[in-house]
Amino acid sequence: MKIVDVNEFYSPTGGGVRTYVDRKMAILADMGHALTVIAPARADAVEERPGGGRVVYVRAPRLPLDANYGLFWDAAPVTALLDRIDPDVVECSSPWRPAWIVADWRGRALKAFFMHNDNVEAYPKRWFERVASGQAIERGFAWYSRYLGSFLERFDTVTTNGPALTRRMQARGVRVDATMTLGIDRTPFSxxxxxxxxxxxxxxxxxxxxxxxxxxxxxxxxxxxxxxxxxxxxxxxxxxxxxxxxxxxxxxxxxxxxxxxxxxxxxxxxxxxxxxxxxxxxxxxxxxxxxxxxxxxxxxxxxxxxxxxxxxxxxxxxxxxxxxxxxxxxxxxxxxxxxxxxxxxxxxxxxxxxxxxxxxxxxATVRSDREHAAALVDHYAACIAGRTACAA
Missing domain, CATH: 3.40.50.2000 (Glycogen Phosphorylase B;)
Structure with a gap:
């Protein structure tokens, strides 16, 4: 299976996302799958990884408040790469410009939106917690859930990275087809x-x-x-x-x-x-x-x-x-x-x-990233086999 991750959150100097993606790439290679990450950077570049994985950097503007990260804007370089790679699955996790780039792309790939974060919890509920209740803030930002729905309807499957996020999204009426709980590389830790x-x-x-x-x-x-x-x-x-x-x-x-x-x-x-x-x-x-x-x-x-x-x-x-x-x-x-x-x-x-x-x-009970990757690939395979039955 060829998978492309259009990932606006990936950075060589990043934290959890970089750790997750790099490890996932290696695991998928061991399983016989190839993961290509398309990420924004200061300049175009390609990093080849063992087993057929790679990171393709596309020149893009920097995030104003954190220079470790970039922002996709121009769709053409991204869609040209998708056309050239012709993946079986294209993943996306950013709800901003990348979501629309992937949604508008006309390739054959299964389109998968993987939710890694909760922007309402991370920002407005933190910004306004001293002046309004959590319920009031949720009501005030209900438009964001409607916004998510406007592009999620164009994806073949929508997954989250754990039960906490699934519960939050479903409580807001946001579509979630499957919970793909993350895991860690257990090898170094003991x-x-x-x-x-x-x-x-x-x-x-x-x-x-x-x-x-x-x-x-x-x-x-x-x-x-x-x-x-x-x-x-x-x-x-x-x-x-x-x-x-x-x-x-x-x-x-x-x-x-x-x-x-x-x-x-x-x-x-x-x-x-x-x-x-x-x-x-x-x-x-x-x-x-x-x-x-x-x-x-x-x-x-x-x-x-x-x-x-x-x-x-x-x-x-x-x-x-x-x-x-x-x-x-x-x-x-x-x-x-x-x-x-x-x-x-x-x-x-x-x-x-x-x-x-x-x-x-x-x-000894902590979930491994290999368990996560195997479950995710099985989910994608089931979705490809029957595009109308994506729920795990």
């Missing part, structure tokens, strides 16, 4: 990678002894990730308990987070770690992984942390909440530093060995 010396070194970076508690957060420094909530909560807890926080990442909000964390000697910000083996050791060596985003419908990094045997402190809604279970996790109200601080204190009060053991058992 509780066996726990390194007490690394843990002690990280705590020392936070000005704490080895008997303190080490919290870890990983992700882009962007308001939708709500790292400010985490920083404020840890600062509160740090006043009454020995706890350190290591935040790994960077982004448009880095300077603001640095200023916010400056008042606490036990919070440290580090640049992204691209060495997967080292990242796996860090994850396995923390005492808990903490996450702030409520808008992410699936948490790749949260899954990786759990696969590493890390207990979780996460919001009570969104993709991260799907992974939280009482034996190894505590939850809080998204965006609320007070309830986040309370969740941290509850976790710190629990028996570390029992907590770690429960997380270690849960690590």
């Amino acid at each position: 509780p066996a990678h726990r390194d007490d010396r690394l843990r002690a070194a990280l705590l020392a970076q936070c000005g704490l002894h080895a008997d303190a508690h080490l919290l870890l957060g990983i992700g882009r420094h962007h308001p939708e990730k709500r790292w400010a909530t985490i920083v404020d909560a840890v600062a509160r807890v740090g006043a009454v308990a020995p706890v350190g926080l290591v935040l790994i990442g960077e982004g448009v909000g880095t300077a603001q987070l640095e200023r916010r964390a400056a008042g606490s000697p036990h919070i440290r910000l580090f640049r992204p770690v691209y060495d997967r083996a080292l990242l796996a050791r860090i994850m396995a060596s923390c005492d808990a992984y903490i996450h702030g985003s409520v808008s992410e419908p699936f948490g790749l990094v949260v899954s990786e942390a759990l696969a590493s045997g890390a207990p979780l402190i996460v919001p009570d809604v969104g993709g991260a909440a799907e992974l939280a279970r009482p034996p190894y996790a505590e939850t809080f109200s998204g965006g609320d530093a007070g309830t986040c601080a309370a969740a941290i204190l509850r976790l710190l009060a629990r028996d570390r060995r029992v907590l770690r053991r429960a997380a270690g058992i849960a690590a």
Whole structure:
């Protein structure tokens, strides 16, 4: 099967999307399928990958607020590539210009829209949460659901990346044909990678002894990730308990987070770690992984942390909440530093060995990306076999 992903969110310096797509490309190659990604970039270029996969970069404008990403506008270069490749399936996940480029293309391929994010939750519900209720914001942005329907009706199948997003979309009356829950590359991650010396070194970076508690957060420094909530909560807890926080990442909000964390000697910000083996050791060596985003419908990094045997402190809604279970996790109200601080204190009060053991058992249950890819290909094959029966 030849699959083309017209992906406006793919970037060599990106985070979860890049990780997902690169791994998916390798898995599909192992399965005998070829994935080509068409992505915006500063200049035209082609990256060949083993097994027939490749990334074709098309020159396009930069995203104004984040230069890591580009914006498709001109349809001609994209449709010319689609004509040349003649795929069996063309995927798209951006609801903006790429959706219409794919919808208007007249090739033979199955057209699949894969929902990876929830723009209403990520933006207006965050922007206006202090002045309006969630229900009021949903009503005010009902036009966005109608907009989605205007192009989704021209796709052969519509899927989401997890049950949290499926429930949100269906509650708004948006079409979803199948839930294709994501998975992770389980290979690098294991509780066996726990390194007490690394843990002690990280705590020392936070000005704490080895008997303190080490919290870890990983992700882009962007308001939708709500790292400010985490920083404020840890600062509160740090006043009454020995706890350190290591935040790994960077982004448009880095300077603001640095200023916010400056008042606490036990919070440290580090640049992204691209060495997967080292990242796996860090994850396995923390005492808990903490996450702030409520808008992410699936948490790749949260899954990786759990696969590493890390207990979780996460919001009570969104993709991260799907992974939280009482034996190894505590939850809080998204965006609320007070309830986040309370969740941290509850976790710190629990028996570390029992907590770690429960997380270690849960690590073996984390869904793999191979399971996800196999289910997705089976879904596409069923849709191609019968275009009118796309629901899995």
